[in-house]
């Protein structure tokens with residue numbers, strides 16, 4: 001059981017690495033592209049150091065808080081605020097709001113995380129929690145998560161047409177952009193989550209039901225594992241290896257490609 005935390009090569013990002021990433025590598029054009037179909041203004045959020053306990057000294061009161069960024073002028077301003085907080089994680093709000101800031105819908109999403117997968121070696125999530133390894137996962141669990149997200153995609157494709165998978169840095173998110181999915185009621189979402197769970201998918205039901213409406217922002221840095229959250233084509237998923245795939249590895253971990261130091 002030694003070395004069981006995250007697959008080899010993954011590790012928390014330091015504050016300097018977070019700074020380097022958001023100053024020179026964070027792709028705002030791609031973020032804008034991701035968000036372009038959304039109605040109204042998108043809210044963002046950051047968590048500075050909840051899981052890593054790595055945070056700037058001046059935020060010692062707020063390292064564990066979910067900080068909402070809803071006052072900004074353009075994505076460059078959002079990026080400037082991220083650089084101020086140097087968070088371990090950046091999220092956006094799947095809720096869609098109307099002009100009066102009332103919730104008018106929600107992007108439907110599914111979260112398949114490797115730690116929720118029952119592993120032949122490490123057991124169920126409950127087993128892992130008992131060992132205080134609730135956020136740990138191994139290569140086998142990651143492989144099983146890939147198989148699940150592909151099956152889930154194929155299942156949802158029967159009902160929806162605008163689906164997008166994102167490697168989240170740990171597991172996979174599946175976003176549904178169809179308008180009819182955005183319009184679902186909480187009751188309908190709860191039923192969908194229950195059905196999907198019954199079919200054997202290890203999803204986080206809170207995400208699908210909508211209570212947990214923040215989701216990791218694609219193209220941001222997952223600071224626990226030093227991986228970039230990246231959208232994947234369905235055909236890429238099977239061979240996708242987050243240990244080696246440069247697309248999800250920040251420059252500070254790519255040998256010979258170290259960016260400017262700060």
Ligand SMILES: [Zn+2]
Pocket residue numbers: 119120121122123137138139140141
């Ligand atoms: Zn395992």
